[in-house]
Amino acid sequence: MKDLITRIAQALVDHPEQIVVTEVEGSQISVIELKVAKEDIGKIIGKQGRTARAIRTILGAASAKVKNRAVLEIIG
Template identity: 45%
Template sequence: MKQLIETIVKPLVDYPEDVRVEMDEYDSRITYKLSVNAEDMGKVIGKQGRVAKAIRTIVYSAAGSHHGKRVNVEIID
């Protein structure tokens, strides 16, 4: 899943080398934390959060049930 997020985000940003995805796994959920260069934050979020919502939708769909765990994507600065 980390590779999928990186594949989606890197073409969108000016500094692809700064894209980082970390995974935190809990009992009932998996959280992917996406961080990008500060200058690229607006490109990843998009107008009214549309790009961020699209990224989350793709990841949720690709994750499916993922062993019964809920998958979250957080964009951190």
């Protein structure tokens, strides 16, 4: 999941070298934290949160396949 979020974020931002993705795994849920540069936060969130919602949808579908729930936290 961490690699998936990293690849998507790198395609969207202007400063891909500043992306930091951390994953905290639990027994039933994983929390994935995506940290990007301040000037790239708008590109990750998108208009009215549409891009962030799309990323979370992809993450939800991928995590359902491995039978583990994942939550994405975006940090600016």
